[in-house]
Amino acid sequence: MLDGMQKTFSMLVWVAVAVFGAVATAVIAIHREEPINALWLIVAATCCYALGYRFYSKFIAAKILAVDAMRATPAERLENGRDFLVTNKWVVFGHHFAAIAGPGPLVGPVLAAQFGYLPGTLWVLAGAVFAGCVQDFVILLFSVRRDGKSLTEMAKEETGSVGGTVAYGAVIAILIILLAVIALVVVNALKDSPWGTFTIAMTIPIALLMGVYLRRIRPGKVLEVSVLGFVLVLLAIWGGQWVSQDATIAPLFTWRASTLAISIIVYAFAASVVPVWLLLAPRDYLSTFVKLGTIGLLGIGMVALHPTLHMPALTRFVDGTGPVFAGKIFPFAFITIACGAISGFHSLISSGTTPKLIARETETPMVGYGAMMAESAVAVMAIIAACVLQPGVYFAINSPAGIVGQTAAAATQTISSWGFPVTAADMQSLAHAVGEQTLFNRTGGAPAFAVGMAHIFSQSLGGSTVMALWYHFAVMFEALFILTILDAGTRVARFMIQDALGHIYKPLGRTSWYPSILFTSALVVAAWGFFLWQGVKDPLGGINSLWPLFGIANQLLAIVALCVATTIIIKMHRTRYAAVTLVPLVWLVAVTFTASWHKIFDPNPRVGFLAQASALAAGSATNATARLIFNNRLDAAVTSMLVVMVTLVLVESARQWIGVLRGVRDAQVKETPFVMTRLAEERS
Amino acid sequence: MNFLAEAMRLVAATLREIFDESAYARFLKRSHMTSSPAAYAAFWRERESSRAPRIKCC
Numbered sequence: 001m002l003d004g005m006q007k008t009f010s011m012l013v014w015v016a017v018a019v020f021g022a023v024a025t026a027v028i029a030i031h032r033e034e035p036i037n038a039l040w041l042i043v044a045a046t047c048c049y050a051l052g053y054r055f056y057s058k059f060i061a062a063k064i065l066a067v068d069a070m071r072a073t074p075a076e077r078l079e080n081g082r083d084f085l086v087t088n089k090w091v092v093f094g095h096h097f098a099a100i101a102g103p104g105p106l107v108g109p110v111l112a113a114q115f116g117y118l119p120g121t122l123w124v125l126a127g128a129v130f131a132g133c134v135q136d137f138v139i140l141l142f143s144v145r146r147d148g149k150s151l152t153e154m155a156k157e158e159t160g161s162v163g164g165t166v167a168y169g170a171v172i173a174i175l176i177i178l179l180a181v182i183a184l185v186v187v188n189a190l191k192d193s194p195w196g197t198f199t200i201a202m203t204i205p206i207a208l209l210m211g212v213y214l215r216r217i218r219p220g221k222v223l224e225v226s227v228l229g230f231v232l233v234l235l236a237i238w239g240g241q242w243v244s245q246d247a248t249i250a251p252l253f254t255w256r257a258s259t260l261a262i263s264i265i266v267y268a269f270a271a272s273v274v275p276v277w278l279l280l281a282p283r284d285y286l287s288t289f290v291k292l293g294t295i296g297l298l299g300i301g302m303v304a305l306h307p308t309l310h311m312p313a314l315t316r317f318v319d320g321t322g323p324v325f326a327g328k329i330f331p332f333a334f335i336t337i338a339c340g341a342i343s344g345f346h347s348l349i350s351s352g353t354t355p356k357l358i359a360r361e362t363e364t365p366m367v368g369y370g371a372m373m374a375e376s377a378v379a380v381m382a383i384i385a386a387c388v389l390q391p392g393v394y395f396a397i398n399s400p401a402g403i404v405g406q407t408a409a410a411a412t413q414t415i416s417s418w419g420f421p422v423t424a425a426d427m428q429s430l431a432h433a434v435g436e437q438t439l440f441n442r443t444g445g446a447p448a449f450a451v452g453m454a455h456i457f458s459q460s461l462g463g464s465t466v467m468a469l470w471y472h473f474a475v476m477f478e479a480l481f482i483l484t485i486l487d488a489g490t491r492v493a494r495f496m497i498q499d500a501l502g503h504i505y506k507p508l509g510r511t512s513w514y515p516s517i518l519f520t521s522a523l524v525v526a527a528w529g530f531f532l533w534q535g536v537k538d539p540l541g542g543i544n545s546l547w548p549l550f551g552i553a554n555q556l557l558a559i560v561a562l563c564v565a566t567t568i569i570i571k572m573h574r575t576r577y578a579a580v581t582l583v584p585l586v587w588l589v590a591v592t593f594t595a596s597w598h599k600i601f602d603p604n605p606r607v608g609f610l611a612q613a614s615a616l617a618a619g620s621a622t623n624a625t626a627r628l629i630f631n632n633r634l635d636a637a638v639t640s641m642l643v644v645m646v647t648l649v650l651v652e653s654a655r656q657w658i659g660v661l662r663g664v665r666d667a668q669v670k671e672t673p674f675v676m677t678r679l680a681e682e683r684s
Numbered sequence: 685m686n687f688l689a690e691a692m693r694l695v696a697a698t699l700r701e702i703f704d705e706s707a708y709a710r711f712l713k714r715s716h717m718t719s720s721p722a723a724y725a726a727f728w729r730e731r732e733s734s735r736a737p738r739i740k741c742c
Contacts, residue, residue: 081710081711081713081714082707082710082711082714082730085710087701088694088697088698090694090697090698091694091697091698091701093698094698094699094701094702095698095701095702098702099739099740099741100741101741102740102741102742103742104741104742178742182742214724215721215724215725215728216721219708219719219720219721219723219724220704220705220708220709220719220724220727221705222703222704222705222708223699223700223703223705226703275728275732276728276731276732277724277725277728281704281728284740285703285704288702288703289703292702338742339741339742343741343742345739345741345742346741348739348741349739349740349741352739484740485740485742488739488740489739489740492739511732511733512733550742554742
């Protein structure tokens with residue numbers, strides 16, 4: 001009787017969640033005239049995530065993966081106290097979330113807000129529930145069942161050697177493009193900003209101090225030193241305002257984009273070759289500390305303050321003429337927002353550290369599916385932060401000078417003529433309020449997010465007098481963890497290249513051999529530094545060409561991950577449910593291949609790399625023109641190469657599927673044999 | 685109250701794991717060492733010798 005009542009109550013609760021979610025989503029989708037409150041987005045997101053987690057992840061776990069609580073995980077069987085370790089599920093969740101959540105879910109949605117709040121919101125919700133969370137979850141479980149093997153190893157074993165090699169190459173290519181584009185985001189956020197540059201520059205001595213403190217004074221007390229580092233960073237933000245106002249010191253920290261780019265390249269090279277404990281690890285701790293705190297603060301702030309969105313649901317730029325980046329909603333909204341909806345990069349983490357910590361298979365939905373939902377929520381917050389701005393202000397910040405004009409008057413006139421009124425005086429006053437000389441032409445998404453965040457928080461916490469502090473806190477928060485990814489990513493790419501070169505000449509594969517460290521670090525830094533320099537010198541702001549390139553690369557990696565997942569599902573004789581990974585796979589193939597086609601061959605020079613190269617060739621020839629033509633042709637070649645590589649994986653996977661379904665290929669999955677968990681015995 | 689204490693304990697454990705304090709404690713236990721600058725240096729030497737990349741996402 002009691003059981004029946006509980007069931008009825010539970011059913012009523014879930015019906016209510018579904019109704020609330022449907023109403024909130026309908027309001028978001030249908031509402032057109034008046035500004036909408038952010039609470040609608042928050043309610044829609046919460047309900048979609050709750051339903052997705054409760055029903056879809058459970059369906060996948062039960063019907064497809066047959067998640068088994070009795071099966072011992074590698075953390076239990078191979079426990080060594082180092083990589084393999086039985087860990088509490090909440091701890092693994094936090095660890096996994098800290099690894100997957102980077103600047104992507106903050107930057108992508110801000111850039112895609114040029115289409116209005118609707119396309120980004122719908123893609124983030126549907127993409128996460130039906131694609132991103134699924135990818136992270138199934139790859140995590142498949143890795144757990146294979147002793148924590150990486151995606152590239154699983155691709156090699158399950159789809160064939162081409163899959164493994166392509167996945168390896170794709171990861172290196174994506175890392176290079178990723179590092180370039182996020183470095184460009186930092187450059188655009190810090191250029192001509194003495195306050196921001198000073199704050200970020202101070203994080204280097206703070207990190208060194210933390211490193212020495214950890215090594216010599218209080219070994220291993222990371223949380224303690226992170227709190228100390230955080231206090232010092234706050235002091236640096238506070239001190240930044242004096243620096244920016246001092247006529248002597250301010251010019252020392254007022255750097256042009258090219259100077260910042262060179263400094264970042266030199267810094268990343270140095271960070272890659274010095275011992276990890278000295279600079280990289282303390283910065284990583286500091287940025288993680290700030291990141292987790294700020295995301296928590298943002299979440300609470302968004303719910304408590306639920307600001308009004310001023311951006312319309314859809315803007316005129318759905319036609320592909322947007323100033324932030326050129327291209328229509330389909331496919332460009334779906335490659336601009338990767339992290340937050342589906343990101344191929346996550347599959348590397350789901351098959352990296354995390355599977356080695358999972359205590360039971362039944363915890364994989366919470367960690368894989370759940371952590372991705374949390375990241376998707378961060379993307380919703382970024383959409384809100386961008387859309388609380390007046391659209392005119394949003395476009396003034398995010399539009400490159402090459403599109404809207406070189407002067408404030410020209411830019412405001414162009415933007416106002418689009419139907420988004422803004423004046424030079426408005427922009428000057430906003431720049432003054434956030435402690436900047438100008439906010440025009442700050443492409444890349446980070447400054448717009450920072451202004452949005454400062455706008456939301458300053459309305460109730462400290463008023464407009466502290467808006468500049470909030471703005472610089474947000475810029476510091478983004479720049480700090482982008483720089484952390486830069487140095488960590490450079491090191492990871494260096495390891496991977498050393499691995500590959502070790503097959504040609506053995507000493508190059510030794511991570512402790514200094515000539516190899518210097519050579520491979522220089523190789524990696526030169527590769528992403530080249531693309532960064534290209535972005536800095538691009539008259540269209542760089543983001544227009546580099547962010548889509550990164551989005552395409554990242555989603556192509558998701559295709560590789562979904563190919564591996566679909567192959568395993570078919571080999572497990574769960575073909576009737578293969579649509580769970582096959583549908584997102586088909587969608588991503590449609591998105592990325594269409595986007596790649598446009599980026600290479602579109603006749604519009606703002607969209608197509610080759611068309612832009614031709615347009616430049618037809619104009620007056622200078623040294624800069626020759627370089628821009630080369631860069632565009634190179635971008636087209638890189639995109640083509642990625643598409644060809646992923647096509648090979650698709651073909652190889654399809655051959656596997658057809659072979660298995662026809663019964664002419666071995667359907668044996670390469671899982672570790674079943675071992676009964678001891679944890680269950682201990683429990684009983 | 686118990687629930688709150690348990691939640692706080694979990695948050696602390698998560699932070700200790702994310703910030704490698706637990707990894708260092710496990711290293712000390714495994715190698716029968718007490719915390720010192722030399723032990724911490726050895727901990728980092730072991731970590732740097734690991735080829736498994738600790739990737740963080742974008």
